Amino acid sequence: MKIKSKVYWIITWMAMAMLKRSLKYRISGHNAGWLQNVPVKNISVFNRVDFILDQCRDKKVLHIGFSDYPFTVQKTGNGSLLHVQLQKVTKCLLGLDNNQNALQQYCEMTGDTNILLCDILLQYSLEATTFNPEVILFSEVAEHLANPAQAVDILYNSFAHGTKVLVTVPNYTALDSLASSLNKTEGIHPDHYWYFSPYTLCKLFDDKRFCTEQLHFGMYYLQHTKINKVLRQYPFNGDCIMAIFSITKNAGV
Template sequence: MGGVNMNVPVVGYETLSRLSVCKPVDRIEYITNSCIDKKVLDIGCYDETALIKRGTNFWLHGCIANVAKGVIGVDDSKKIPDGGIETGPNSRIFRGNGLKLDGFFDKNIEIIVAGEFIEHIESPLQFISQLKNIFPGRRMILSTPNGVCFANSVLGAISREAQHPDHIHVFTYKILNTLCLRSGLTDYKIIPYRFFATQMILESNGSKKIAAQLAQGVVRGVERFFPLLSFGYIIDARLI
């Protein structure tokens, strides 16, 4: 696992069982650093609803491509041409189904990344099982929003909710732990990640941009003290 220390979290499922959760990390930074000098399969990476991030330090695929040995991206967006899109000297995104990956098998793949993906698909359990079958022993890094994050709780107080129109699942720390256990994973950790208002900040200017930056800072302050209210989670696992 390249020196990554993981095990199975001890999680009690009684309502008042205390959960030991680490401080939230920066999602882009954590995943990018994990991919340095690695051969990466990046699933669902095009993110056509947030292409404003392309060319910035906030586009996960681009950040991975900058540090990885090589990146094969897979996304079913119709905006991707038949020959794929070159995203760097050693990276390309191909149009394909992230749930049917046999055609993208590469014995040299070291890490499979699926950022903000499992909340979009019908069966996350089947998806992880597929990865175990095709890429046994490899490292898998997933990320997904937290269904009980502080940011959405605040929005709920003013009759609002921030959700992508394609989301069909919401996850919490315990639900993700159950997903890992039911997938048969025996070596994993679940790490909270910090709130980001990236798209709002990039699309705004003047007072609106300042307000978005201030809101981001306030939410991150709360998350630091209450990590179970963090914006999302990363699953970092070995596929065994």
């Protein structure tokens, strides 16, 4: 199986190299005017889970959408739920979710009561805002919202200057999306409203209210799974976009 996988990746690398060369004319001349540079340097591709755990290590973390419903029971049971893994590395952890059933399932299985029922499209509870998180983990949430801009407005108005927001969202140029499009179909979770690009994500977390500190790409791999050479060469085709923004407010706001 490993040999077969390596062969597929070699073929993928060759195909990507040929596609890059053959389509270069599409981003030259008049079309070059539409190109947008990513607003940060040192972009790379990481294992999404490992990146999140590293960035949240020894921090006070508010985890939005922590239950991963409808997979709450399955992932809590086998230990793969991100929230369970975060408990091992964070200084303090509070989970928010808008699904009452998922909260009850999680609480019954773990005994963890550091969780809150919250609709981030309406408001954050006093318990959430006075928690004063160092990091707000907003991972794989925005694409599920019919109005993500409203959620970002409320988040910005609810938390203090300097609070970091770690966001991950599906990448519009992911290899799976490319493969689907070439086969005249689309690979997407049925509950998603959006894909994102680096440009559109930074428009959502605009530079008047947020400072973009990091932007990378990630793979939906299991923890400690290494990124292969093909993806390291073509990071913009990773599964997701991962960014760290910090809330920026004027003095006294």
